[in-house]
Structures are given as structure tokens and as C-alpha cells.
Amino acid sequence: MEYSVKVEAFEGPLDLLLHLIQGLEIDIYDIPMAEISEQYMLYIRAMKVMELNLASEYLVMAATLLAIKSRMLLPKHEENWENEEIDFEEADPRDELVERLIEYRKYKQAAIELKEKEEDRGSYYTKPPIDLSEYESAKQESLEDLNLDLHDLLGAFHKLLRRKKLQKPMATRVTRQEISIEKRMAEILIDLKNKKQPQRFHELFPVAEKPHMIVSFLAVLELMKRKEVSVQQDQNFSDILVEAVEGVTLVAQP
């Protein structure tokens, strides 16, 4: 039998046992100890990574299971169980384990409901208090009247952190106009041809947005490479002049 089990999948030996009980459709009040012990051992062997502080608890439970298993195999003292049925029930070696499992299961269920509440809480939004400082009087109580502790501080901090995330406007999601270099090349060429005279380099960057400027620049470089525009500069730092090469028509791109 091949298992791939992560220890993180279980919240400890009780959780693992509940998982086995459910999976094997075992009656929690009548746990077949041999079967459950065997399954339990298989599982903890399959657990690949073990956290140092959790491993010992899985081992203790393994020992407990084995102990119960062996106690159930022991012959019972007849006079004890024949005459006193109640004693017999209490003496079931599994009792304590069953009790623990049921108790734990209760809170495991409660945790699920808390999780739902947590999610539900996430579906509605509140807002910070408005700044009421203009109404505040100068009168201040002394520190002793504050009645604060560190937990108030922590609580406030976390409430704030939760809220901040809700309140922060999404990074401006301007639907970016995707412009292709080809398209920009055509635009520039048409523009230069229409103007019929050299344009100054900076005039080729009409839109002051980084993506657009980069595409425009690449378009000019590509046009130069294809010798569809000519570029000249009279001297250092003077304007670069860009001009369409006569007779050139841009080949339509797919």
C-alpha cells in the first residue's frame, strides 16, 4: 500500500485517528483496535516530514494504541464482569481514548464553523472611524484612567492591518492600451510623410507614458535599421532630426 502523507495534514494523533475512523467507517464506540493500530502505524511511517515538537505525540499515541490492543487481548477476570456489568463498561480499555476522540471531534467541528464565520466576516467591509479631532476637547485624562493593556494594543494593531488591506485602492488598473512596435512604426512613418519635413526627435513621443515611449523609441530604431527614416544631428546636444526616406512605403505587416 502506498501512502503519501504529510504531517501537516493532521493536527496531531487524535486528528489522524478520527481520519482513520471516518475513512474505515469504523464505529467510534467500538473501535477495532488491531485494525486501527495497524493503519495508524502505516500512516505515521508514511509521513515524510516530521516536526520535532509533534513527532513525540504521534509516538505516544502509537504506544497507547498498542497498550489498549494488548489489554483487550488479556483474559478478563470472570467474577468481575459477570456480576457487575457497569464495572465492565468502565473497564473497557478503549473508554478513555473514545472519550478523548469525541471531545476533540467537538472542537474540530467548532473550528470548521469558526472558519465559516471567518470567511463570512471577510464578505463585508467596514470603514475606519472618521477623524473627529476637530471636536476633541483639550482635556486629557491621566494615564491611570486609561485602563489599557498590551492586548488592546495588539487587537487594535491587527484590526488595523486587516482594514488597511481592505481599504488600499487597487494599484491603478488602467486598462493598458497594448501598442505594437509595428503599429507605432506605421504611425511615425505616416506622420513624417505627411509633415514632409524633418521632425525633431522628441516630437515622436507624443504620449508621456512609459510603455508608449519605449515602443516609440524601438519603432524609431527599427525604422532606422530598415533605412525607412534618416536621422541626423548637426552637432552634439542639438536636436536630432528624423525624416522619412523618399519613396519608402511601409510594407504592411500581418
Next chain:
Amino acid sequence: MHNHNEQAIIESLLFAAGDEGLSLVQLMNVLSIAEEDIRAKMGSLKEQYAKDPNRGIHIVELADTYQFATKRDMADYIKQLVESPANGSLSQAGLETLAIIAYRQPITRLEVEDIRGVKTDRPLQTLVSKGLIKEIGRAEGAGRAILYGTTVEFLDYFGLKDLSQLPKLPEDIEQLDSEEETDLFFKSLQDTLTVE
């Protein structure tokens, strides 16, 4: 004081208070009306906001205060404008630990560990640091162990008005199906007897 419409006043106060919320006492003080009247008023306002399809906000009761919050079915629209809390949810260990503390407080670490069957220092630390639980006293006896309980932030975090609003604990399942249990007991008794 009553020149203005009470409903309008309450709306402005709730808006101003934001997620700090308004307690009954605060409302009583500002509106100078009796507690029962405020309760009734808030009850009917709550219903009014909830029912009105033109309203996108409603009144919630959180941690013993009244607050405005957006209605749940508005979440999809709001999400488009604000970031959702990144991974803000608690781990399974944290939730279990918190559940035990919430229902059994005041409770010591050892008692929590007894129920969970595992060491619980880490989840406890995390919960304290998240402001969801705190030390609310010390146990009698030698160790004077820390007793933990939930905080106001706990109520807010789970959208609860107070602890009585915690979901009912699936109370001792033995009690619920006690009959079934008795049957089972006799069955196993019989089995045992026939085997022996």
C-alpha cells in the same frame, strides 16, 4: 435635541464611528433616550437597512457595538476596488485552539493540549500576537498557569456580537444518541460474551 430626525442622527453617528462601533450607552447618551427605546429603534433600523434594496450598507452588531458594514452581496463589486486581505486566515491549528479557548475559557495551555493531543505553544503564541486571545488570569495551585480567554478583537474577527453568538458546540454526541449508545453497548457486550 429632537429637532433632527433620529434616524438621520443615528446614521451620521454610525458613519462617524466606523469600525470602532457605537455602544448602546453611547447611543443613549447622545440621543438621550432610554435603553429599551434605543434597542427597539436599532432593531427596526437594522431591519430597514437590511430590507431596502437601494441600500448597499447595513447595520451589524460586532463586539457589543453597532456598526455599518457593506452588505454581503456587494462583496464582488467592492473586491474590484480594494485589495482583499492577503492570506489573512487562521491555520487549522489556530482555529482548533481558538475554538477550545472560546468555549472553555478560562483555560490553561495544558488543558488545551490535553484536548488537542498535541503541543500547542505555537498556535497559542500566534493567537496572542494576533490579539485574538489573552491572559485573563492565573490558575490556582503550584504553577499558577496562565488562563487564556478571548478578546474583543476575537469577536470582531469572527463577526460576533458576543460570546453567546458562538455556534452551538455539537454537545456531547453521546447524549444525543444515548439510546443508540446503549444499544451499541449491549451489542458489544453480547459479542464479547459469545466470544469468550
Next chain:
Amino acid sequence: MHNHNEQAIIESLLFAAGDEGLSLVQLMNVLSIAEEDIRAKMGSLKEQYAKDPNRGIHIVELADTYQFATKRDMADYIKQLVESPANGSLSQAGLETLAIIAYRQPITRLEVEDIRGVKTDRPLQTLVSKGLIKEIGRAEGAGRAILYGTTVEFLDYFGLKDLSQLPKLPEDIEQLDSEEETDLFFKSLQDTLTVE
């Protein structure tokens, strides 16, 4: 997108946006309706809120940004609210500000406001006047903004020896966790089990 009442959606969005308000463009995007329609809608909503005597809040428009605010004639009541604080302790604004400074000091007012998302002059003043925080230096750069930090009184008040005794934040705890993980131990565990 139009399953929900437009007015309700706008109300919830404006509410959630708080002091930052919503721009025309943001509203257009979320509601996917044309600019003129949004303008018209917001215009009629503005009027509706302003006229309705049951409403304590109204829509304020500033440079194509809309936000909710309490109506002016509600000021008297809101003032009373300030005078009737939740429980004699610090306002939430004060608590939040103090927490931010405690954990993030040294920190400027602007940084605090960035974290809180609202103006924080007054809470800062209050905390300074209570002696819980103080100026502990000046930031580099043009403005040479005041850097705030906690005081000795702060430590005394919360019974701390020094700042390292502040409760850990969850991030710190999670960091510790991963460090402790080891699979070395599992090896010896496996060995033990195979012997059994």
C-alpha cells in the same frame, strides 16, 4: 453586473472607499456604465441623499471624486459622541497609532497615516500629551519630519522592561516555526518504528 441595484452598489462602494473616495473612472469601471450615465446617476443620488431627512450622510464631490460625509447639521451630535467615548480608554485612533509607533518606531506621522489610511495629527498629539510617545529624532531628507517613538512611561504603563518585551507579531512567530522544522528527527522515528 446588473443583477444588483445600482444605487445599492454605489452606496457600498462609497462607504468602503472611506475618506479616499472614489473617482468617476473607478465608478465607471466597476459599474461598467458610460461616463455621462455615471455623472447623471451621481448627480441624482447626491440630491437624493441631501434631501432625504432620514439620511445623516450625504455625498460630497471634489474634483470628480465622490465620498460620503456626515451632514453638517449633524455636527452637534457627533461632537457629543466624542465626549462620550467608548470606555474611558483611548479612542481606537489613539490605540492604533500607539500600536503602530510601538512596533514600527522610529516613524514619522506620514508613515503612520499611510498605515492607518487616515489623518493622525490629533491622536499623535493626544499620545504625546499623555507622555506615551515623544519625538526621538528627525528623518533624513527635505522635510526633516519628526520621528516618533515610545517613552519610558510607555514601558512603565504596560509593565515592560524594554521594547523587546512587546508581544511578538505573528510574522515573527511564523519565522521561528519554519526554522524548527526538521526531518532529521523523522529518520530516527522511522528507525524506531521498523524495529517494532
